[in-house]
Amino acid sequence: MSPPCHTSALLLVFMALAVAGAEQSEERSCDVIGDESSESQMERALLKKLEPLSHMRFNVTVEKGKTENYIYHFRVCREVNSTSHDFGGLVQTDRQTGKTTVIGRINETQVFNGSDWIMLIYKGGDSYGRHCSGEKRRAVIMISCKRGVTASSFSIISEEREKEQECFYLFEMDSSVACPAENSHLSVGSILLITFVSLIAVYIIGGFLYQRLVVGAKGMEQIPHFAFWQDLGNLVADGCDFVCRSKPRNAPAAYRGVGDDQLGEESEERDDHLLPM
Numbered sequence: 001m002s003p004p005c006h007t008s009a010l011l012l013v014f015m016a017l018a019v020a021g022a023e024q025s026e027e028r029s030c031d032v033i034g035d036e037s038s039e040s041q042m043e044r045a046l047l048k049k050l051e052p053l054s055h056m057r058f059n060v061t062v063e064k065g066k067t068e069n070y071i072y073h074f075r076v077c078r079e080v081n082s083t084s085h086d087f088g089g090l091v092q093t094d095r096q097t098g099k100t101t102v103i104g105r106i107n108e109t110q111v112f113n114g115s116d117w118i119m120l121i122y123k124g125g126d127s128y129g130r131h132c133s134g135e136k137r138r139a140v141i142m143i144s145c146k147r148g149v150t151a152s153s154f155s156i157i158s159e160e161r162e163k164e165q166e167c168f169y170l171f172e173m174d175s176s177v178a179c180p181a182e183n184s185h186l187s188v189g190s191i192l193l194i195t196f197v198s199l200i201a202v203y204i205i206g207g208f209l210y211q212r213l214v215v216g217a218k219g220m221e222q223i224p225h226f227a228f229w230q231d232l233g234n235l236v237a238d239g240c241d242f243v244c245r246s247k248p249r250n251a252p253a254a255y256r257g258v259g260d261d262q263l264g265e266e267s268e269e270r271d272d273h274l275l276p277m
Helices: 003-025 039-047 188-215 225-244
Strands: 056-066 068-075 088-094 100-113 117-124 140-147 152-162 170-174
Touching: 039 100, 056 152, 068 170, 088 140
Parallel strands: 140 170
Antiparallel strands: 056 068, 068 088, 088 100, 100 117, 117 140, 152 170
C-alpha cells in the first residue's frame, strides 16, 4: 500500500473511532412511550422542566431483615449506567449478591403533573420472577413541590407486588422544579412607582455626596443642581401667578369703588380766595 493510501486509511479509522466515542459519550434522555409525533406539548414541557435534575444522582438504601438489602439508584431522564446501554433510569442492586435489576427504563417514559407535583413513570423494567404474573417492573416517582430546594428527600414508599398485574415501585422526592410559577402581587403602576422613587433617591443621595465630597459644597449648595431647582421654583411661582390672578398685576388700586384714575387733577387755585390779600 502506498504511503498516501496508508495515511488516508488511518484518517478514516481515527474518524470512525471519534464518531463512535462521541455517540457513546452522549447520554440518552427520556423517550415518551409512543411515536415521537404523538408526544404532546405538555409532555415535552414537563421533560424540559425536569432537565435541571438530569445531572444529579439519587440513591436510597432499603434493609429488611437479613433477606432484603438493596440500594436503589435513580437518575432523572438519564441512564444510571451509561456504559451498559440498558436504558436503566432506576436500578436496584442487591448488596449481598451484587445482582443488578432494572426497575424502569427511560426509553419507556410517562410523565404528567398536577398543580404542585410531577409524576415520572419508567416502564419496561426487568421481568418479575414469581410475582405479578411475570410482567415487567415499573418505577413511579412522585416529585413534590418544595421551593428553594433543587432536589432532596429521595426515598422509596412501597413496592406493590401482590397483585396479578400493574405492580410497581413507588418513590418520592422534593424539588422546586415541580412548583408552579409564582405570580407577582405588584401591579404595573406599583412597579413604575417603586422604580421612580428609587431613581429619585439615587439622584438625591448620589448628587448630595458628589457635591459635598468632590465639589466641596456647603449648606444648600449641597443639593444637586441647586441653581436649576431654584430657578424652576421661581418659574413655577410666576406661572401660577400669571394663571391664577384675576386682574392685571399693574392695575391701579381702587378705594370705595372709585379708582385713582377716575379722580381729576386738583386745581392749584381752588383755595386762593382764602388767602389774605
